Amino acid sequence: MELADLKRRIKASQFQQFKPKSLFKIEDPITGRIVLVSPNRETRHAEIHREDVGTTRKREDCYYCSGKTPSTLFYVDNNKKLKFMEETRSMETALASLKGKDKSKVNTYYKMLENMPSHTFPKERWAARTFLNLVPSLTDDPELSLVISISPADHYRHMHQLPKRVLSAIVVSWQAIEKLASSNRLVAVPFINGGKRAGAGQSVSCFHSQVYITKTPLLYKQIARRRKKHGCGVCRILRSRSLTVYTNREFKVMAHPAPVRNHSLLIAPRQCVPQLETIDPDAFADALKVSLRAIKSLTGVVPGYNVAVRCGKSIGHIHAEFVPKTETNTPAGFEEATGLTLVTEPPLKVAKLLRKLLS
Secondary structure (H helix, E strand, O other): OOHHHHHHHHHHHHHHOOOOOOOEEEEOOOOOOEEEEOHHHHHOOOOOOHHHOOOOOOHHHOOOOOOOOOOEEEEEEOOOOEEEOOOOHHHHHHHHHHOOOOOOOHHHHHHHHOOOHHHHOOOOOEEEEEEEOOOOOOOOOOOEEEEEEEOHHHOOOOHHHOOHHHHHHHHHHHHHHHHHHHHOOOEEEEEEEEOOOHHHOOOOOOOEEEEEEEOOOHHHHHHHHHHHHHOOHHHHHHOOOOOEEEEOOOEEEEEOOOOOOOOOEEEEEOOOOOOHHHOOHHHHHHHHHHHHHHHHHHHOOOOOEEEEEEOOOOOOOOEEEEEEOOOOOOOOHHHHHHOOOOOOOOHHHHHHHHHHHHO
């Protein structure tokens, strides 16, 4: 896939996004924390509500699996080959449906999606496809918010239930988006909000990933400074046998030595590499699936969870934090006041228990 072609397709598709002028960034004058303010995101369709946790969504009612999305930018086939989506029918359909409509209201864009299903899917079999987020969280060009959805055949499956080729296709998509970000001197931030429960923060319950392309986040700069001063923290963690939960040919799954929530895991390649393009998608996919399987074995259910992937030159060593969103240690007033994190499960105990459950 040529980056120039992808950039042209993104530019041609951006009119399909609802970009309200009310979206802006503010900086906390006390801590320096950056806050994104997006009042109109409250109006987006949300399936996840605490009172209906676990309710199965039919494939035809799923925005992603029924094709009610902005145009497909590219897709990954069942052989992990990344392919460019050259058709223009979905763009033409979107343009026609928006003609004469009020583009200041998000409902106009949701009505547009009703006309898209027969045009957004690739003609051949595919494992994952990437499109622009309808209601993006980022504001400044060339920052982007993208969604990666899975094939309708795998609708509503949990991550550990997905065929390896599907999860590998998501990693291949991350690799392509990272190249796009690097070409613009920006950072790709892939993540997964999963588990179909309110704590994870997703609005669509069918499994998917998102990637933000943005300027280097403050946390990444802090990691770079610490790495320069103290060496690679990820490598230091990977050397601990006591924290090791699982190992495959390229990746390790570790109990996080300083978790933000109970049972948090760290997933990282054994080699100290910064770019996603250097890793094997199958090995990463395997580590992700095992991580969720381990947590499910521990809790008895698939909890809400976040997978936050950090990559790029400022990070130095690719890694992902797998954070279960159980209610055993929900951050409270002390944590808010001090910035400290309080957990109740010692990481070494967590690692030992998870190793036993996986054996």
